[in-house]
Amino acid sequence: MAARGLVQSMATLLLKSVRCSCLLRLSEPTLLNTVACRFLSWTPRSIKRLSKENIGLVNNLVNLGVDVQSARKRQPGVLKKMITHEDGLIGFLQAKGASKDFVAGIISRYPRSITRTVEHLEKKWEIWHGILKSDSEILKVLERSPEAFFRSSNNANLEKNVTFLSSLGLTPSDLARLLAKAPRTFSNRMELNQQMVDYLHDVHVSLGGENAEEFVKLILTQNIFVLIQSVKRVKANIEFLQTSLRLSDKELLNLLQGIGADILDLCHEYIKRNFRHIQLKLLPLGCTDDQINSFILRYPAMLYLSPKNFTNKIDCLLKTGVEVEQILERPRVLDVSISTMASRIARLHQIGYNFQSFGVGLLDLSKTRFEVKFEKLQ
């Protein structure tokens, strides 16, 4: 990588001297080609590609501390552009409190950011600021997800999204949460967001609900990632929940506007796989289909657990002497991390706690409640 940068620098130096002295009549690409062939045995193809890059731009980026290699890998076309605005971008973001390294990182991760004009950035920032209120919060999002901020050049669409989401009854703080945690929502085309809203609306109506607006708002606030999923995925998940758990329309509706919303954004294959895995794990332990279904229904977030994690937790409990029935009765015990579960079990063992007689209720208490309880038991 350093070698390539070196070649580029050397080529630039040579070009400068060529321009000054006019001793050579080589074209820039040819000269670069020559330099590259001399110092590194590159293929003609890579030289051809490189020769199309804007050397001045590439050098500028190198000087700015941008990881050009990764930028090239991500969006090679940007490096070939004749007009870019990296200096404007730097000035703009630094004025907002970003460091030089921060901006270099942004460009390395999302090169197209340098194609945005300062006017565009100002407008977009203004709209974001209308939702997030402080520059530092916006910078935090940018750092996490440069793409979400820079991918679209369509500020009008961004404004349409704000209007649209507000019209659904989402409050300013709902919007702030959405923008902070699921910024892609706002770079989606408004029509795409509308499609999801329409779909959720239809689901509610077809399940016999009577307040679709409220339902949509509930889902979108309960699970802020729904709008960055495809309708296909959400639909598949909703249908899967109904058929696999054998729910009536009303039961499904209740599930969706409650704890079920949490898992709507899961990769569909993942839900299916985990569901099968839960059955595979519990059936041999003597559980019936109905028991398993109601177990999942009472704590659908278990579908979120990887098969390995699920198995580990169940095995950990069984090894401790807990009966399967005790687990079925208290699905929320799977809520605790495996490490918390194991360390609590160990501590309780030390003081002679009998899980079979007293149950697993202690395992999923909050930390403070657990400590209080533990003190008393001691």
Place this chain on the structure above:
DNA sequence: TATACCGGGCTCTGCCATCCCG
């Protein structure tokens, strides 16, 4: 007073595919 029940708070990107336009 202890436990059960329940809802809420945190929390999502970076890559690839496809379409469309100049």
Place this chain on the structure above:
DNA sequence: CGGGATGGCAGAGCCCGGTATA
């Protein structure tokens, strides 16, 4: 044909405490 804009995908949990209830 290349590149910008956009859509879609895989991947993966834990903790807390208010309030009802026994």
